[in-house]
Amino acid sequence: MGKIRFSVSLSLDGYMAGPDQSEMNPLGIRGMELHTWLFDLEAWRATHGEPGGRIDASTPVVEELEKGFGAVVMGRNMFGPIRGEWGEASWRGWWGDSPPYHAPVFVLTHHGRETLQMEGGTTFHFVTDGAEAALGRASAAAGDDDILIAGGASVIRQYLDAGVIDEFWLSIVPLLLGSGVRPLDGLSTLPGLEVMDVVAAPDVTHLKYAIR
């Protein structure tokens, strides 16, 4: 069995999204600035089918994050801004016809929906029987590959509290947000940590931790 892992970009004061998240502004005020280090990287653009881009110290980190997983779990808010019933079910995620996951994605929701087959190998499955069931289905799909917990913050917290996370990357951006969503806040248990790797890029510092 592979590892269960997540990765988030954090402000220096620990936020993975700014305040006032909305459909127009899914990462909250200034939240998008947490990802500018990523968007111009060749390693990121290639996953989205775009040519060109930068190569720097972040490249091997992004390459590590992008490969080796066989299934993804995410919360409904990460899949889309719609609350309650799916209605006409026209929402197919934030990522267009070809999402960057290229693997089965299990979306935690209280509202069932038909599986969505996207281009490039991504399939969205809607799981209504809870986080443990979603992880079980992801595990069966992933086989020996890793399972990526894609977020958001409450889903990451839920799996940290369940004690199932093996490791995580934090990409610390030199930015103070002052308020927003902190994934490491409000844990009911505080896991022991070990530093696995540190990578200094010009505009971000990547820290990898294992949970002991």
Next chain:
Amino acid sequence: MGKIRFSVSLSLDGYMAGPDQSEMNPLGIRGMELHTWLFDLEAWRATHGEPGGRIDASTPVVEELEKGFGAVVMGRNMFGPIRGEWGEASWRGWWGDSPPYHAPVFVLTHHGRETLQMEGGTTFHFVTDGAEAALGRASAAAGDDDILIAGGASVIRQYLDAGVIDEFWLSIVPLLLGSGVRPLDGLSTLPGLEVMDVVAAPDVTHLKYAIR
């Protein structure tokens, strides 16, 4: 004129002290664990007059922190646990007869007190006319050397909000505290940051930022 700088050890969730600070437990519950990376270092022990100790990747960071400053500013709670009037004034700091500062230290307090001349070049001056006045006196004492803002959290915040801090080191310890005191929380202005240096030691990661 030198730089105005501070350095703190932080848990991965951003705390420089744990909850429930008290005279018996000045760094709060588990707060002392934020400093274990430091205590065995030769560079730290030497400043306290103790022989021996470890040399590792943290050594040049600690050496940089310990040299080049000509004055220190700290809050009263960092100097001692006594609140209100000084009473018999027998409290002479947490550090014994020879504090590790070896420079004039300006203690922010509402209660005046005679200057304390300690061994090894440390002098405690008690400043009752506010943070700006303390910084002015520290600047006059430091000359071309740096001024070290020693803490605690509220004093660091005060000088960050005043826009006078030039740079700071965060030593990120692989530890989650869950609650306590966060020096980068509650700022009234959010300064722009630039990463200056990253040093990975086995048990701690040091990040140096400049304020722009």
